[in-house]
Amino acid sequence: MKTIYLKNFNWLLGKWKLSNGEEVYESWIRLDDHTFEGRGYTIKDGHEQTSESIKLEQRGEDIFYVPTVAHNLGPVDFRLVNYSGKLAIFENLGHDFPQRIKYRFTQDELLFAEIENKESTKRKQYLFKKVE
16 A cells, blocks of 8 residues: 555544434544544533544554544554545454444545444444534
8 A cells, every 4th residue: 555644634624423413423633744633422411421532643654543442441553454535444453343444535524434343244334424
C-alpha cells in the first residue's frame, strides 16, 4: 500500500450522529498534522456519557486507529491495512473483538462505520449523519 497521510482523512472531521435518531455521536478534531482525536458518546437525560476516546495517528508511514474503552486495560492499536479514497480499513488480528474497523464516507453527509471479527461472521454496523 502506498503511503497514506493523515490529511487524507479530513472527511472524518466534524460531529456525526447515528442516523436512526438515537442520541449517539462520534466527533473528530485535528490536533496536529499527525493526530486526530475522536470520541464516541451518548446523551441520556440531557447528560453526555463518553463511551470511548479515539486517536487516529500517523506514525512514520503507518496510520493507526487507537481506541480507548472501559473494558480494555488500555488503548488498542489497529493499523491501516487498506485505503481507497473514502474507505479505510484498520486491523488488529490479535485483539478479541473487534479485529477489523471500517469507515466509509458514503456521500457528503453520511459515514458508515463497521466493526467485525477477521472472518466477518460477527459484526456491528453504524450509519452516521454529519451534524456539524
